Amino acid sequence: MLEQWVPFAAVSFIVLLSFITNVAFDPKVTDWTNSAPIEVNSPWKRPRVLAGKSLVVLWFATAFLYIATLLGAIAVDGVALQISSLPALLLLAGLTVAVITYKRSLAQQPNGALDERERGVRDTLYLTSYRIVGSILAGIFLAGFIAKFIAELEVNLDQIPTDTALGIVVTAAVFLWVLPSLVHAWTDPIPDEVSEEASYAWKTAKREIKREIAEIRKDLPKSEKVALAELRKADRKLGRTRTKKKTGKRS
Amino acid sequence: MTGRKSSEDAPIPNRIAELREKAKLSRVELAERVGVNSQTIGYLERGEYNPSLALAFRFSELFGLSVEKIFVRKETKKGKTS
Numbered sequence: 001m002l003e004q005w006v007p008f009a010a011v012s013f014i015v016l017l018s019f020i021t022n023v024a025f026d027p028k029v030t031d032w033t034n035s036a037p038i039e040v041n042s043p044w045k046r047p048r049v050l051a052g053k054s055l056v057v058l059w060f061a062t063a064f065l066y067i068a069t070l071l072g073a074i075a076v077d078g079v080a081l082q083i084s085s086l087p088a089l090l091l092l093a094g095l096t097v098a099v100i101t102y103k104r105s106l107a108q109q110p111n112g113a114l115d116e117r118e119r120g121v122r123d124t125l126y127l128t129s130y131r132i133v134g135s136i137l138a139g140i141f142l143a144g145f146i147a148k149f150i151a152e153l154e155v156n157l158d159q160i161p162t163d164t165a166l167g168i169v170v171t172a173a174v175f176l177w178v179l180p181s182l183v184h185a186w187t188d189p190i191p192d193e194v195s196e197e198a199s200y201a202w203k204t205a206k207r208e209i210k211r212e213i214a215e216i217r218k219d220l221p222k223s224e225k226v227a228l229a230e231l232r233k234a235d236r237k238l239g240r241t242r243t244k245k246k247t248g249k250r251s
Numbered sequence: 252m253t254g255r256k257s258s259e260d261a262p263i264p265n266r267i268a269e270l271r272e273k274a275k276l277s278r279v280e281l282a283e284r285v286g287v288n289s290q291t292i293g294y295l296e297r298g299e300y301n302p303s304l305a306l307a308f309r310f311s312e313l314f315g316l317s318v319e320k321i322f323v324r325k326e327t328k329k330g331k332t333s
Contacts, residue, residue, distance in 0.1 A: 117291045
């Protein structure tokens with residue numbers, strides 16, 4: 001039972017490590033607000049971070065892990081671990097969502113939702129994806145050709161169980177769908193700037209809070225004065241009673 | 252082919268950040284006025300994207316300056332636009 005969660009734990013560890021190396025140890029990442037200095041002709045260069053690339057590597061690692069678990073077992077130091085494919089599948093689904101939304105789902109957007117720069121970026125992503133898929137298909141064809149006619153190996157696809165074949169087909173379909181987003185995350189690995197609306201809302205809220213605090217402070221001296229006057233009154237009364245008592249004692 | 256590509260990729264310095272600051276506009280406000288995403292304003296200000304002629308004219312109309320006063324082909328050593 002425990003070994004079923006080995007891949008999940010392994011990938012979670014990688015995710016955590018990736019987060020620590022990207023965020024905790026790289027203070028530049030916190031500069032997501034992208035506050036470019038206003039200087040003419042000295043464009044601010046965005047910090048290069050591994051966030052997008054880590055996500056792509058994780059996606060591929062999880063996809064391979066999922067396919068490996070479909071085969072039924074993974075051998076670690078000669079010991080075959082029976083592993084459930086469900087954790088890897090769930091993680092793959094989560095990572096797919098993370099990859100697609102990483103750059104505001106730009107690769108999946110229609111023309112109307114994008115401006116001229118974004119349309120150019122999206123079209124380049126699809127062109128690159130097309131080339132990658134073409135290269136993969138050519139590689140598979142070449143490998144098949146070499147296996148059949150040069151190495152004269154017997155390749156029998158009928159031996160692959162239906163569940164495994166279905167899993168591979170599903171992974172391939174998801175890969176084709178997510179490929180432009182993967183290319184985007186790899187080629188422009190920097191997360192998008194924090195939306196200015198959010199940043200503006202945060203700044204406005206901060207300003208409002210500061211204003212409120214200032215108003216409270218303005219009111220504070222009054223209440224302080226009142227409190228001090230009350231204290232003085234009380235003090236005076238106490239003094240009187242004290243002196244009365246003292247005088248009473250004397251008399 | 253290579254020469255053409257390099258000239259296309261070379262950033263055209265611009266004064267968008269300075270003019271936006273002068274106009275007291277946020278990136279979102281400027282983006283809305285010229286009809287692009289606020290991320291694109293960031294790319295333009297950093298010189299990571301050269302706009303189309305249509306977009307350059309929209310900036311020109313918004314700031315009330317000619318295109319060549321916003322976008323310049325060369326920059327001087329001092330960092331001022333020529």
